[in-house]
Amino acid sequence: MSLLEIKNLHASVNGNEILKGINLSVNAGEVHSIMGPNGSGKSTLAGVLARRESYEITQGQILFNGKDLLEMKPEEAACEGLFLAFQYPVEIPGISNAYFLRTALNAIRKFRGEEELDAMDFLPLLREKMRLLEMDEKFLNRPVNEGFSGGEKKRNEIVQLAMLEPKLAVLDETDSGLDIDALKVVSKGVNAMRSKDRAMVLVTHYQRLLNYIVPDFVHVLVNGKIVKSGGPELALELEDKGYSWTENEPVGARR
Amino acid sequence: MSTVDQIQDLTKQEYKWGFVTSIDEDRLPNGLNEDIVRAISLKKGEPEFMTEWRLKAYRYWSTLEQKQAEPTWANVKYPPIDYQGLCYYSAPKQKKELKSLDEVDPEILSTYAKLGIPLHEQKLLAGVAVDAVFDSVSVATTFKAKLAEAGVIFCSFSEAVKNHPELIKKYLGSVVPYTDNFFGALNSAVFSDGSFVYVPKGVRCPMELSTYFRINAQNTGQFERTLIIADEGAYVSYLEGCTAPVRDENQLHAAVVELIAHDNATIKYSTVQNWYPGDKEGKGGIYNFVTKRGKCAGKNSKISWTQVETGSAITWKYPSCILQGEGSVGEFYSVALTNNYQQADTGTKMIHIGKNTKSTIVSKGISAGHGQNTYRGMVKILKGATGARNYTQCDSLLVGDKCGAHTFPYIEVKNASARMEHEASTSKIGEDQIFYLQQRGIPKEEAVSMIINGFCKAVFRELPMEFAVEAQKLLSISLEGSVG
Numbered sequence: 001m002s003l004l005e006i007k008n009l010h011a012s013v014n015g016n017e018i019l020k021g022i023n024l025s026v027n028a029g030e031v032h033s034i035m036g037p038n039g040s041g042k043s044t045l046a047g048v049l050a051r052r053e054s055y056e057i058t059q060g061q062i063l064f065n066g067k068d069l070l071e072m073k074p075e076e077a078a079c080e081g082l083f084l085a086f087q088y089p090v091e092i093p094g095i096s097n098a099y100f101l102r103t104a105l106n107a108i109r110k111f112r113g114e115e116e117l118d119a120m121d122f123l124p125l126l127r128e129k130m131r132l133l134e135m136d137e138k139f140l141n142r143p144v145n146e147g148f149s150g151g152e153k154k155r156n157e158i159v160q161l162a163m164l165e166p167k168l169a170v171l172d173e174t175d176s177g178l179d180i181d182a183l184k185v186v187s188k189g190v191n192a193m194r195s196k197d198r199a200m201v202l203v204t205h206y207q208r209l210l211n212y213i214v215p216d217f218v219h220v221l222v223n224g225k226i227v228k229s230g231g232p233e234l235a236l237e238l239e240d241k242g243y244s245w246t247e248n249e250p251v252g253a254r255r
Numbered sequence: 256m257s258t259v260d261q262i263q264d265l266t267k268q269e270y271k272w273g274f275v276t277s278i279d280e281d282r283l284p285n286g287l288n289e290d291i292v293r294a295i296s297l298k299k300g301e302p303e304f305m306t307e308w309r310l311k312a313y314r315y316w317s318t319l320e321q322k323q324a325e326p327t328w329a330n331v332k333y334p335p336i337d338y339q340g341l342c343y344y345s346a347p348k349q350k351k352e353l354k355s356l357d358e359v360d361p362e363i364l365s366t367y368a369k370l371g372i373p374l375h376e377q378k379l380l381a382g383v384a385v386d387a388v389f390d391s392v393s394v395a396t397t398f399k400a401k402l403a404e405a406g407v408i409f410c411s412f413s414e415a416v417k418n419h420p421e422l423i424k425k426y427l428g429s430v431v432p433y434t435d436n437f438f439g440a441l442n443s444a445v446f447s448d449g450s451f452v453y454v455p456k457g458v459r460c461p462m463e464l465s466t467y468f469r470i471n472a473q474n475t476g477q478f479e480r481t482l483i484i485a486d487e488g489a490y491v492s493y494l495e496g497c498t499a500p501v502r503d504e505n506q507l508h509a510a511v512v513e514l515i516a517h518d519n520a521t522i523k524y525s526t527v528q529n530w531y532p533g534d535k536e537g538k539g540g541i542y543n544f545v546t547k548r549g550k551c552a553g554k555n556s557k558i559s560w561t562q563v564e565t566g567s568a569i570t571w572k573y574p575s576c577i578l579q580g581e582g583s584v585g586e587f588y589s590v591a592l593t594n595n596y597q598q599a600d601t602g603t604k605m606i607h608i609g610k611n612t613k614s615t616i617v618s619k620g621i622s623a624g625h626g627q628n629t630y631r632g633m634v635k636i637l638k639g640a641t642g643a644r645n646y647t648q649c650d651s652l653l654v655g656d657k658c659g660a661h662t663f664p665y666i667e668v669k670n671a672s673a674r675m676e677h678e679a680s681t682s683k684i685g686e687d688q689i690f691y692l693q694q695r696g697i698p699k700e701e702a703v704s705m706i707i708n709g710f711c712k713a714v715f716r717e718l719p720m721e722f723a724v725e726a727q728k729l730l731s732i733s734l735e736g737s738v739g
Contacts, residue, residue, distance in 0.1 A: 095706070095712075
């Protein structure tokens with residue numbers, strides 16, 4: 001059974017249909033990339049998976065780990081092991097990064113029936129992950145994302161990913177706004193999290209991220225539908241020919 | 256379900272401490288006149304000077320009442336109060352003087368237990384001395400011996416009148432004279448009890464002093480009077496916490512607090528106020544009309560007010576500082592939360608008189624449900640206050656779209672050397688923030704309370720540690736139900 005099974009998913013925002021019948025199946029251990037032009041529905045798909053409330057699901061089904069994802073609250077999906085790295089991480093003034101992450105980790109551990117971590121056990125772990133992402137320790141006590149640069153925010157997302165160890169990580173445009181050095185650091189962090197028990201879905205506009213995080217599968221999303229699927233070579237082909245190329249391709253071409 | 260709807264829901268938490276203790280009461284008939292004032296004074300066995308002072312206050316208040324001079328400038332709405340329909344004295348009956356906690360009425364003790372008040376001996380180890388005020392009369396005072404060792408006087412106001420009349424004569428009304436305002440005058444005439452603290456020269460009070468007030472009897476206005484004096488070089492930190500049971504009728508509470516800090520003395524006064532706010536429809540709840548003022552009389556003295564106000568149907572409260580001594584410092588840190596139909600008009604006055612005086616104001620207002628939250632502050636720099644400085648930060652957070660936040664800052668500067676800073680912000684609690692925390696596994700209610708606690712952090716860190724934790728819990732409880 002797949003870790004994530006999306007069947008004929010239709011979703012609307014304010015009555016406008018954005019996703020028009022998505023089918024996707026992701027197994028543990030796999031890295032999938034969803035590529036597509038602006039407005040194709042990539043971020044909507046990421047948002048639906050994370051159970052953001054602004055979307056109306058009109059048709060279809062999503063099974064996550066065999067459970068009905070569309071019945072879960074966002075925090076339940078998170079506790080079940082679904083993680084979203086945000087395209088625009090939010091600032092939470094007055095709450096330190098460390099306190100926030102410990103609260104999150106303990107909420108998830110509690111859900112799993114594990115013991116909560118106290119600060120003594122938690123901090124060394126967090127420090128280790130921050131080193132991996134080359135983040136200064138001063139970020140431990142800074143309020144969540146407040147005054148962080150764009151790159152620092154994205155790295156902070158991956159620190160969270162590393163701490164929360166989800167079954168499925170959805171990365172929404174994690175490469176946007178990153179310079180090449182930051183992109184390498186972030187990719188290193190993401191690659192370190194690849195494992196046979198964990199799946200990843202990389203939502204991205206550009207192929208360049210995929211030079212550093214090489215996916216097993218690439219899907220092209222155009223106008224709310226997956227129009228083409230293939231291996232990593234598909235991303236290169238897209239880079240070469242542009243998205244308009246896929247629009248003329250027969251739908252039957254997908255795997 | 257939209258977040259707005261869910262936010263409406265966040266407010267559906269019933270008042271957790273709504274229980275009524277049945278004990279025999281000793282109460283005077285309703286209404287107010289000179290005889291009632293005399294009777295209160297007599298019941299308390301007060302010396303002549305107190306009776307006279309009360310009567311003067313009553314006469315003054317009476318002229319105000321006849322002129323219908325109850326203040327109306329605050330941004331709050333409530334039906335007229337029938338002052339002749341209220342009872343001005345009610346005390347639990349006691350047969351004899353209490354020597355230890357064992358002698359306290361077990362019902363009273365169990366009430367305190369429900370409130371989580373640390374009355375018992377082991378709690379003393381936590382460093383908290385409690386002067387518990389139960390419907391106006393102190394029933395138990397702990398830690399007295401230890402305080403006495405340090406020379407600190409911490410007792411009920413009535414005891415202080417009996418045992419330290421010279422201090423009462425000297426300081427009572429010296430910061431808030433009975434002519435100060437309508438509610439202050441009323442309090443001066445009828446106050447039933449309260450706390451008294453005197454910290455002698457050079458003494459650092461060895462523990463946090465704490466008083467819990469509890470309003471219990473029906474239709475009883477509660478009129479507390481607190482007087483704290485820190486002599487030269489002394490330091491004291493005082494915490495006042497309040498909870499009251501559910502009542503349908505509105506209950507009037509008009510307290511007066513006076514603080515006096517002499518040369519190089521520091522008084523830190525913290526309040527956690529959680530009186531019954533009324534129900535979801537805005538029925539019932541406490542009217543909290545309080546006059547709190549501190550005088551930095553000596554040079555380099557400091558008075559710091561920290562308040563967390565989550566209760567009461569109506570709050571009318573402006574803890575202020577008169578910065579008279581050269582180099583004296585006044586601080587005001589405030590979190591005020593209004594939910595359902597609560598109204599709060601609160602803030603501070605910083606009156607700079609002495610040279611190089613400094614004041615800091617940090618106000619955080621949170622409005623949820625149909626709550627209306629007003630910050631009203633005045634910073635006044637008088638002519639002689641050369642080198643005065645003020646920093647004001649005033650932030651409002653809105654939860655939902657039916658509440659309101661209002662800000663009325665007044666600044667009056669009569670000395671050109673003054674430096675004033677004012678920052679203000681109003682924001683809505685973000686759906687994106689809530690979702691971000693939820694996506695990390697944190698349940699929605701916890702997410703909201705986390706965001707709000709973050710918003711209030713600058714104030715919470717001014718509270719004594721154990722009370723900061725309590726204040727955070729209180730805030731979460733007060734907001735429970737206002738988000739899905």
